[in-house]
Amino acid sequence: MTGQDAMRRQMEWHHLRLTAGSHAGSVTLSDAEDGRPLGTLTVDFPTPWVPGPATLDDDEFEWQWTRDDQPADDATAPAHLSSTRPSSTDLLSSHQPSTRQPDSTRATVRISTQPGFSLRVALATHAATVAVEPPTLLWTPPGPARRWVGGSSALLVLDDRPGDGLVTAAHLSHGQAWPDEAGTTPPPSRTRTPGGSATHRIALGPPLLTLTPERGYSTTWVIERFASLMNATSTLPGWLPPDCTPRAGEPLFIDLPDAAVTGDVEIVTDEHGTQLSAAGGTHDIGIHGPGIDSSFTITWNAGTDRVLRDVAAAILGQVDPRTARGSDAALIDRADTAHLIPHDDAERFLDDFFQELSDAPPGNSIAPEATAALLHWAFADATRMAAALQRLDGLAPGPGPMLAWLSASLAARAAMLDFDATVPMDPHDPLCGALHAILTRADSPTPAVWQTIGLLHGPLPGPLPDGDSVRTAQACAILALAPTNWQVEQRLGASLAHEIEDTRAWLAASSPDGPTLSWLLWA
Structure with a gap:
């Protein structure tokens, strides 16, 4: 690799250095000022997606994937499903047309630092209608990672600099992000590497994405710098309760009068919103309303x-x-x-x-x-x-x-x-x-x-x-x-x-x- 080629594989944004990895859709982040490794971000597409050409410039990395899809009138199932879900034969009619369109479905991953730092994933198809699973965002930092992945809202802390508290965080600005079914993959041995790294898996969309020639799917994450962790929480939605660890029995209020709130807790709803309470324990709460399809977790502190x-x-x-x-x-x-x-x-x-x-x-x-x-x-x-x-x-x-x-x-x-x-x-x-x-x-x-x-x-x-x-x-x-x-x-x-x-x-x-x-x- 020539020096010029090596430079094309790197971008810099403020104090961060981004280096394109050998895997399509993968970048390694580091602190250009003190040399600290921050982690690796990878957008992963499962089989039958095939990586295509990549364009690596000094202010933008772009990768493409393609797959051949069979048009389907019934878009209730993906053309390719993992073994943990129903097979396509269970969900697609046996009378679907058998003609495949080469490279009929495409995906693009673009990481840009101009005009701002962002990660965008877009999927589109030329087939009549196809259903696919969303790609997965993999984040592998060298240590613990603060994150909240809640559907229509998400925040991922990429760096909390120990010296001055400067925080670099990615927040979801468009699309959806959900905890992947595979969850977090722990390191091989935490006893050999104190606080060793783990890979956090985030599904970049709902379990099923239905694509048509008229309607694709995209998701965008915006990466910003904040003076502190507390400042980074300013990107969280305003309806979230201010305290995610209330005392046992203490009520929390969700100021969303038009939303449906679900969870295994006591729920009281009126024209102003929803009040939640529980005697203790950790509870998953769902929020479904206009422009919101989200979930978050609350622990009511019952002591030890x-x-x-x-x-x-x-x-x-x-x-x-x-x-x-x-x-x-x-x-x-x-x-x-x-x-x-x-x-x-x-x-x-x-x-x-x-x-x-x-x-x-x-x-x-x-x-x-x-x-x-x-x-x-x-x-x-x-x-x-x-x-x-x-x-x-x-x-x-x-x-x-x-x-x-x-x-x-x-x-x-x-x-x-x-x-x-x-x-x-x-x-x-x-x-x-x-x-x-x-x-x-x-x-x-x-x-x-x-x-x-x-x-x-x-x-x-x-x-x-x-x-x-x-x-x-x-x-x-x-x-x-x-x-x-x-x-x-x-x-x-x-x-x-x-x-x-x-x-x-x-x-x-x-x-x-x-x-x-x-x-x-x-x-």
Whole structure:
């Protein structure tokens, strides 16, 4: 490739550099100022779409796809369907004409930086009538991604720059975008790459697109820069409730008197709009009205006591303490402290669990989330306490072990015992970096702190930014220790304590596993 060809494969827009990938319809985004990779955007067309010519200029990338389609009088089904949906023979009449028109259906993907930064996808056909599935937008960032994909409205945060809070976000200005049936594809291993990337899949239209020579389909995303995440939410529709994590039972009002509102919540409608409420949990809400076909998600915050009580009771009734997991012991200890289960039952469980651990060889480590429970159990006995601290020496680096080390350090100081174990910090993990900034009393949030804040739920009525619930719970535990004088409200639109509480509510409502709930309640 010549230097000129390489230049044609790149565009720049403000601080962003866009590089066309080898896959048709794919670009890699990076920060041209500091070199940070931001992620890869790909518009993906399934078989039988065939990629055609590409035009790569210094202010516009364009790709084309074609497919041969059979005209159909009945446009209720696509000409090509995935195996997860009904076959075309189930939905199309067996009397359809068999004549195919070469390249009868075309698609164009255009990414432009002039006059503004936009992504446009357009589909058109020369056949009488064809029905196709929409293409899929794939977004693969190096870490967590805030997004809300709600049909006729959507917002995808492409970058939340840790240093100054500058946000680059794509918002839907035309067409539709829905969560793809395949959902979010997690990385192969989050244990090897802290906060590793995931691919977020967005269907660029309803499940079925009906195309005619007179009517095609297009969708457009506009990419803009905002001073902060809070400023980026200005692109959200005005009818959205201002708070997507209300208290249990607190009503929310949808100011759309002409819209139909659906959901498994209490709904009261009058001439002014619709009022929603629920006793707790996460609920999907649908909005259908003039110019609106949308959905969003709300979690009514019912706290964590009920979840903890139910889980702890199940552990006491079903789990042998001698073979229990560390998270089981942590949850029993936490529920006992909160007076949610019988104290005698909890005490017997913890005695059996930790006695089994004490009898194990010294090299047998304890799950980091069980450290606080171990220290509570051993604290009144100097011999037990010394043995517990010895077992916590030499933990593998990571945010969980680093929190365990902190628990051990504080307990050793209270017991007037020595604990000089090396801090198990992973220098490449932003969660460890955030905890280090807190423990060393940094004057203001460091980039690692902002990266960790990026795991919190935030202001969008969609899923948590990271599918790794354990890391999100650990982020809550770490950030709960942050100094109260750190200024975050201007960027987040809320206090750090508020964002942590909201994130805990979303995690607690998601039927968390034992390790997640243990870290969620860590103290």
